[in-house]
Amino acid sequence: MEIWRELGMTTSQCELGNIQGERDSSSPSSRKTKSIEDFKLHSIHSKIPRMCENVRESFREDIKENGIREPVKVNPKDEDEILDGRERYKEAFDLGIEELPYEVANLNGISPVEYIIKSALLRRHLSKSQKAMLAVELKPELEEEAEKRKLRTLKKGEKDPDVEKKINILYYHTDQEDLVIDPMAGGASTVDACLIMGRDCRAYDIKPSRDDILKNDIREGYRKKANGADLILLDPPYGDKMVDEYGGHGFTGGSDEVGENLDQLAEESYEALSTGGKVVFIFGNTKSKKGNGDIWAPDLYQLFRDKGFETEFVYHAPYKGHSNPSGEIQQKSRDIYIFKKE
Ligand SMILES: C[S@@+](CC[C@H](N)C(=O)[O-])C[C@H]1O[C@@H](n2cnc3c(N)ncnc32)[C@H](O)[C@@H]1O
Helix, strand or coil: CCHHHHCCCCHHHCCCCCCCCCCCCCCHHHCEEEEHHHCEECHHHHHCCCCCHHHHHHHHHHHHHHCCCCCEEEECCEEEEEEECHHHHHHHHHCCCCEEEEEECCCCCCCHHHHHHHHHHHCCCCCHHHHHHHHHHCHHHHHHHHHHCCCHHHCCCCCCHHHHHHHHHHHHHCCCCCEEEECCCCCCHHHHHHHHHCCEEEEEECCCCCCCEEECCHHHCCCHHHCCEEEEEECCCCCCCCCCCCCCCCCCCCHHHHHHHHHHHHHHHHHHEEEEEEEEEEEECECCCCCCCCECHHHHHHHHHHCCCEEEEEEEEECCCCCCCCCCCCCCEEEEEEEECC
């Protein structure tokens, strides 16, 4: 039995909305077409109510007359998996339509499951009460997803200082929907801050800690998606600090190696940024543990200036437990440099 019936809805409670789906905001170049046989549905779709029969009939007539006008949205990590457009897919399948237009969904930092649920809740063919009931029905899935993404800041009363720091940076140095790139995303504080602040985030790491971080070794360059970025956030491991943790890979090594990596990073960040775009560079002076080179802030500062960046701002951000209320010289601190591509 369909869920909307189980929830006690009648067909008259169905709303007739934009029956071909969301407003189509895609550009023709992002649309592709392939055989309908190639597609599959994500399993969470089985929890979303189908269209009411009366709406489905009009929908079918519309497709017979006009074909499929809106592309279905697919999972960026599996382009066969439909996240949004189940009804279009099913009706097209039943009508014997052989090819289906599709485009890759912009998940904007959320998981595929959350994307499906969000699209379903926005869908106009669900009535208000259906949407409310659906939200209750899918609450466990949403909670599980939030847990997976460790959205610590959104949990009651808890605040993560790393996420808070990124929220502040985003507040002062970006606008809504700006493209933010974190090529060494670590624990994903940038991803969570972007989600909270409504920024479009692409995060990468040599050792991704979550599904919403893609694997990339930044020494091999930025991924194409980084081109035109409004803000790039750089928080690499310095010197030989983490050499054991990264098994000798990454940015670790002696000062020459790190210097070379940073030189290339500064240059490629400049190229990837849009004009007016900014680099956020989190840096603490690093004394070598193994005696093969120290890394000092003035050298790194100059390195970015030499690539053409202007200095926009410098914030002081002590490490946890290193702020010193006694007034003595602070042992260890980090600075956050904001560089701008004029
Ligand atoms: C200091 S942590 C970043 C912390 C992050 N800002 C956060 O808030 O959790 C440095 C990260 O750089 C990553 N990394 C090291 N070398 C890399 C490389 N060559 N390419 C991409 N990521 C790298 C590490 O895996 C690590 O997660």
